[in-house]
Each structure stands twice: as C-alpha cells, then as structure tokens.
Amino acid sequence: MYVIKLGAIGSTNAYLKELTLTSIPQDYTVVVSEHQTNGRGQMGTKWETEAGKNLTVSVFKKILKLNIQEQFYISMCVSLAITETLGKFQIKQLRIKWPNDILSANKKICGILIENIIKNNKMVGSIIGIGLNVNQKFFNDLSQASSLSLLTGIIYSKEEILSEILKQIQFYFDLLESGKKSFIKNKYENQLFRINKPSTFKLNNDETLSGIIKGIDNVGKLIIWTEDEILRTFDLKEIKLLY
Numbered sequence: 001m002y003v004i005k006l007g008a009i010g011s012t013n014a015y016l017k018e019l020t021l022t023s024i025p026q027d028y029t030v031v032v033s034e035h036q037t038n039g040r041g042q043m044g045t046k047w048e049t050e051a052g053k054n055l056t057v058s059v060f061k062k063i064l065k066l067n068i069q070e071q072f073y074i075s076m077c078v079s080l081a082i083t084e085t086l087g088k089f090q091i092k093q094l095r096i097k098w099p100n101d102i103l104s105a106n107k108k109i110c111g112i113l114i115e116n117i118i119k120n121n122k123m124v125g126s127i128i129g130i131g132l133n134v135n136q137k138f139f140n141d142l143s144q145a146s147s148l149s150l151l152t153g154i155i156y157s158k159e160e161i162l163s164e165i166l167k168q169i170q171f172y173f174d175l176l177e178s179g180k181k182s183f184i185k186n187k188y189e190n191q192l193f194r195i196n197k198p199s200t201f202k203l204n205n206d207e208t209l210s211g212i213i214k215g216i217d218n219v220g221k222l223i224i225w226t227e228d229e230i231l232r233t234f235d236l237k238e239i240k241l242l243y
C-alpha cells in the first residue's frame with residue numbers, strides 16, 4: 001500500500017483525482033490529511049472538520065471487473081468496511097443510512113464520497129473519500145453529527161483506526177472481486193438504517209412521502225413500499241430520508 005501523508009490540503013479526493021489525470025495510480029494509493037481546507041461532501045456539499053481531530057482520507061482503488069451499472073457495489077463495500085471497523089472498536093448501534101452515511105445511535109459519524117473514474121464507458125478506478133469523526137467534540141449547527149469520542153469518551157488513535165479501515169476495505173474488495181455480490185448486498189441491506197420501519201422521506205419536489213424501506217435494487221436505488229401500497233425506487237437525487 002502506498003500512503004501519502006499530508007499536513008493540510010484542499011481535499012484528499014481532489015488531490016487523488018488530480019493524480020489520475022496524468023496516470024492511473026497504484027492500487028490502494030492512500031492520501032490522508034490532518035486538515036482539509038476545502039473538504040467535499042455528497043451532492044456538492046462541504047465537509048468541514050476541526051483540524052487534526054478526525055480522519056480525512058481517500059483511497060484509490062482500481063476497478064476492473066465491475067460494469068458501470070454495478071458501481072453501487074463500491075459504496076456497499078466501503079460502508080461495510082467502515083461498520084466492520086467501528087464494530088471492532090466497540091462502537092454500538094451501527095447503521096448505514098442509504099446510500100452511505102454511517103450512523104451510531106442515530107447520529108452521523110462518518111460520510112463517504114465515492115468518485116468513479118470512467119473511461120470509454122468502462123470503470124477504471126474509484127476514489128473513495130472517507131470522513132470519519134474521531135476525536136472532535138463540538139459540532140456547530142450539526143445536530144445530527146457525532147464522533148467516536150463523543151459516543152464513548154475515549155480518545156482514539158487515528159492511525160490504528162485507519163489501518164483497520166484499510167484492512168477491511170481490502171477484505172470487501174477481495175470479496176467483490178471473487179464474485180460474492182449477493183453476500184455483500186444482503187449484508188449491506190441488513191445494516192440499513194430504518195429498514196422495514198415506517199419512515200418519512202422528502203422528495204426533490206419538496207413533497208413528503210411515507211413508506212417503508214425494503215432494500216435496494218441491483219443498481220443501488222432505494223426500494224420503498226409506499227402508503228399507496230406500491231413499490232417505488234428512487235435514486236440519490238430524488239429522495240432524502242428524514243431522520
């Protein structure tokens with residue numbers, strides 16, 4: 001594994017993305033930074049964290065055997081790698097909020113930003129960005145956010161957590177490469193936040209929808225059994241689960 005450690009950078013995802021413009025990086029090239037000045041979140045949001053307290057890391061993974069329609073398997077592998085890691089550090093009540101937020105006790109402790117590199121309609125690689133709140137204690141305006149330290153009172157070694165995350169990421173990508181797709185999908189669905197529970201969602205036209213999450217389809221869209229008793233599927237841009 002090739003690890004690049006930085007003091008501060010705009011965004012570890014952007015840094016890796018720039019590397020891919022000139023050549024394809026070595027598999028499992030890791031970029032980790034103590035601080036990000038322009039951290040990026042899902043759907044064009046910002047990812048802001050206190051300098052030095054948290055893990056902000058991106059991993060480059062070569063993707064050879066996956067077709068474009070199957071890209072959600074990357075999200076599933078990474079989400080499972082994080083929950084597996086956190087379980088080993090005794091973090092309780094872990095759930096994956098679709099598509100890939102990691103919650104403990106209903107609070108978000110980790111966000112994942114996956115940016116895939118597609119050339120000539122083929123998956124070439126994936127930039128996997130992970131923002132894990134580790135030792136930060138105060139979150140301005142983010143009532144749904146928490147950190148490992150806030151949950152347990154322990155101050156963690158970021159290096160130890162990172163090394164377990166990298167181990168687990170390799171484990172899940174090895175599983176994926178050996179074709180264990182249904183195992184991965186089942187495991188992911190079993191850990192989905194609010195699976196089989198009546199929930200409220202906000203649609204992109206601002207309407208609300210009541211329904212029950214039943215799982216995900218083969219391309220990673222969320223399957224909801226709605227109150228009109230029909231199954232509907234939604235992608236990330238179409239729906240938001242309200243807490």
Ligand code: BTN
Pocket residue numbers: 010011012013014036038039040041042043045047055056057058101110111112113128129130131132
């Ligand atoms: C989210 O919106 O939940 C995803 C947040 C992802 C943040 C991580 S931190 C490391 C990597 N670099 C970035 O700029 N973003 C991701």
